[in-house]
Amino acid sequence: MREKISFEINKNTDGILEAEVLISEPLEVLSIMVDVEQVEMLMGYLFLQDESGKTRFQKLLGYSERVIQIGPSSECTTIGGVPGKIGQGSWKLTLCIFTEEVRKYLGAQTIPVTFEITGEKKEIKESIGEECWVSEEQKCPLYYDQFSWNQKFNGEERWYKGDFHTHTRLSDGKETVANAMEKAKQMQMDFYVPTEHNVIHTGWKHTEVMIVPGVEVTAEKGHCNLFGIDRLPSRIKEIICRPASEQAETWVTEILQEAAERGWLVSINHPFLHVWKWKFHSIPLRLVQFLEIVNDPTYEYAKESNEKAIRFLDLLWQEGYRIYGIGGSDSHNLIEERYDRALEPSVAGDPGTYVFSKGLTPTKLLQNLRKGHVYVSRYCTLEVEITADGETYLPGEHIPVGTKEAVRIQYQVVIRGLEECPVVYAVINRVRMGMELTEIEKGVYEAKTEILFSAGEYEWMRLDVRKEDGTFLGYVNPIYHGAKTPQCKTFGEMVQKASGMI
Structure with a gap:
C-alpha cells in the first residue's frame, strides 16, 4: 500500500486534524514518512488508532527522526508505538497542533505537512528497544500489561x-x-x-x-x-x-x-x-x-x-x-x-x-x-x-x-x-x-x-x-x-x- 495525507498548517488551522488510513490487507509493518520543513516549529502530537480503535502510536513531533514505523516487535517499532499486527480496515491518523505556537512562529506563512504511509519496512533509529511494556491485547487507553513492577535491581x-x-x-x-x-x-x-x-x-x-x-x-x-x-x-x-x-x-x-x-x-x-x-x-x-x-x-x-x-x-x-x-x-x-x-x-x-x-x-x-x-x-x-x-x-x-x-x-x-x-x-x-x-x-x-x-x-x-x-x-x-x-x-x-x- 502507499497513501499520502497532507495538511496545510497556518494561523487559522484548527488544533485537531484527522484523516482515515484505509488498509486493504493485513501488513507486517506500517511505515510513516513525515515531510515538513520545520518539524521543530510544528511540535504537534501524532496519534494513530488501528481498525479496532486501539492506540498504536503517540508521540510529540519535535526533535525526532522523520521515519515512524509500527512492526511486529519492539525493536522494529518507533518509540511511542505499540508493536503487533497491522490489521485490515480503517485506521485513523490524528495530528494535534499547538495553535498558539503556530500563530507565534508562522505568522502569515502556510506550511504543508505530508504523511506518506506504506507497508514497506524502513530502517529506524529510534526504536522502543529490547523491553516492551504493552501488548496488542492492551486495554484502552494504553496500558502497561507487560511492565515488571517487582523486578529486582x-x-x-x-x-x-x-x-x-x-x-x-x-x-x-x-x-x-x-x-x-x-x-x-x-x-x-x-x-x-x-x-x-x-x-x-x-x-x-x-x-x-x-x-x-x-x-x-x-x-x-x-x-x-x-x-x-x-x-x-x-x-x-x-x-x-x-x-x-x-x-x-x-x-x-x-x-x-x-x-x-x-x-x-x-x-x-x-x-x-x-x-x-x-x-x-x-x-x-x-x-x-x-x-x-x-x-x-x-x-x-x-x-x-x-x-x-x-x-x-x-x-x-x-x-x-x-x-x-x-x-x-x-x-x-x-x-x-x-x-x-x-x-x-x-x-x-x-x-x-x-x-x-x-x-x-x-x-x-x-x-x-x-x-x-x-x-x-x-x-x-x-x-x-x-x-x-x-x-x-x-x-x-x-x-x-x-x-x-x-x-x-x-x-x-x-x-x-x-x-x-x-x-x-x-x-x-x-x-x-x-x-x-x-x-x-x-x-x-x-x-x-x-x-x-x-x-x-x-x-x-x-x-x-x-x-x-x-x-x-x-x-x-x-x-x-x-x-x-x-x-x-x-x-x-x-x-x-x-x-x-x-
Missing part, C-alpha cells in the same frame, strides 16, 4: 539516586533514550523516571538503570508529574487538543482523582517558575503528594522560583499538609548544551533526588517515595541519622512521644563531596536554626543537633544545606509529630494565605 538497604523529571525525543527532549541512559550512568543514577509531555513510553532500551513509568500532564495553566502510572491518563487527549480550554482545570482534576484511585503519585512541577507556574488554583491539595522544590537549577529563572517553592512547602507543612519535596532536572538539552547565561549544562540527575529503600524495585521505590524517605541535593551526598528513645527514623516519618511530656530527638547528618564548608540549618516549624559543623575528614562534614517534640503539639523539622552565599545544596524532608487539620483546601487558597511570605 539491587538488594541493598541504602539511599538510591534518581531523577523524577526527565524528557527524551518522545516529546520535546533532544536526547535519544540511549543517550539519556549514558548520561544517567555518568551521573551515577540508580533510577530514572521518564515524564514526557502528555505521552508515555511503551518500552525501553535495556539498561542497568531502573526505569519507573511517569508522565508530565501539560496544560496552559500548569504542569504536574504522575509517577508509577500503569496506563495513559484518561483525559490526556482532551488536554493535548485543548490545553488552554476553560475545561482544562476540570480535566486535570479528573486526572488527579484517577491517580488517587489507581495509586499513582502526583507532583506539582515548578510551581512558581516564570510563565510555567502552576495556575490551577482550584486543585484540592489532598490530591497532591509532592512539590517539585528544585527544578533545573541551571535555568535563568530557577533560583528565585525554587526558593519560593521551598518556602511555600514550609507553609504547607505549617498548615498541616504532609506533602514532600522532590527535585527534577527537567532536562531537555543535549549533554553539552547550556541555556543562555547558564554557568553549567542542564543534565539529568542535577539535582539528584535520593530515596531510602531496602532493595530496589519499581514498587519498593514508589512505596518509599510515598512515605517521604527522600532528600534532594546538588554536588553532594547526605547521610542522615535520626534517633529517638533508642529507635531509628527516616525523613518523612512520624516521631511518637508516647506517655511522656516530650521526646528528645538526635539528628545527625554527614555531608560528602563538597570542596568548601557548607552551612546547615535545622528548620523547625518554619524557624531556621544554624547547626555547628565539624570537618571529620577532608571534604567530609558532620552536623548534629537535638530537638524536642512535645506531647499534644503538631511539630515538624527538616534540614537545609547551603553554600556560604545561600546557594542551595540540600533539602531533607521533615520528620514530624502530631497532626493538624488544614484550613486551606486548595492550591489557590494556600497561595493567597502565603502572599507576602514566599
Whole structure:
C-alpha cells in the first residue's frame, strides 16, 4: 500500500486534524514518512488508532527522526508505538497542533505537512528497544500489561539516586533514550523516571538503570508529574487538543482523582517558575503528594522560583499538609548544551533526588517515595541519622512521644563531596536554626543537633544545606509529630494565605 495525507498548517488551522488510513490487507509493518520543513516549529502530537480503535502510536513531533514505523516487535517499532499486527480496515491518523505556537512562529506563512504511509519496512533509529511494556491485547487507553513492577535491581538497604523529571525525543527532549541512559550512568543514577509531555513510553532500551513509568500532564495553566502510572491518563487527549480550554482545570482534576484511585503519585512541577507556574488554583491539595522544590537549577529563572517553592512547602507543612519535596532536572538539552547565561549544562540527575529503600524495585521505590524517605541535593551526598528513645527514623516519618511530656530527638547528618564548608540549618516549624559543623575528614562534614517534640503539639523539622552565599545544596524532608487539620483546601487558597511570605 502507499497513501499520502497532507495538511496545510497556518494561523487559522484548527488544533485537531484527522484523516482515515484505509488498509486493504493485513501488513507486517506500517511505515510513516513525515515531510515538513520545520518539524521543530510544528511540535504537534501524532496519534494513530488501528481498525479496532486501539492506540498504536503517540508521540510529540519535535526533535525526532522523520521515519515512524509500527512492526511486529519492539525493536522494529518507533518509540511511542505499540508493536503487533497491522490489521485490515480503517485506521485513523490524528495530528494535534499547538495553535498558539503556530500563530507565534508562522505568522502569515502556510506550511504543508505530508504523511506518506506504506507497508514497506524502513530502517529506524529510534526504536522502543529490547523491553516492551504493552501488548496488542492492551486495554484502552494504553496500558502497561507487560511492565515488571517487582523486578529486582539491587538488594541493598541504602539511599538510591534518581531523577523524577526527565524528557527524551518522545516529546520535546533532544536526547535519544540511549543517550539519556549514558548520561544517567555518568551521573551515577540508580533510577530514572521518564515524564514526557502528555505521552508515555511503551518500552525501553535495556539498561542497568531502573526505569519507573511517569508522565508530565501539560496544560496552559500548569504542569504536574504522575509517577508509577500503569496506563495513559484518561483525559490526556482532551488536554493535548485543548490545553488552554476553560475545561482544562476540570480535566486535570479528573486526572488527579484517577491517580488517587489507581495509586499513582502526583507532583506539582515548578510551581512558581516564570510563565510555567502552576495556575490551577482550584486543585484540592489532598490530591497532591509532592512539590517539585528544585527544578533545573541551571535555568535563568530557577533560583528565585525554587526558593519560593521551598518556602511555600514550609507553609504547607505549617498548615498541616504532609506533602514532600522532590527535585527534577527537567532536562531537555543535549549533554553539552547550556541555556543562555547558564554557568553549567542542564543534565539529568542535577539535582539528584535520593530515596531510602531496602532493595530496589519499581514498587519498593514508589512505596518509599510515598512515605517521604527522600532528600534532594546538588554536588553532594547526605547521610542522615535520626534517633529517638533508642529507635531509628527516616525523613518523612512520624516521631511518637508516647506517655511522656516530650521526646528528645538526635539528628545527625554527614555531608560528602563538597570542596568548601557548607552551612546547615535545622528548620523547625518554619524557624531556621544554624547547626555547628565539624570537618571529620577532608571534604567530609558532620552536623548534629537535638530537638524536642512535645506531647499534644503538631511539630515538624527538616534540614537545609547551603553554600556560604545561600546557594542551595540540600533539602531533607521533615520528620514530624502530631497532626493538624488544614484550613486551606486548595492550591489557590494556600497561595493567597502565603502572599507576602514566599
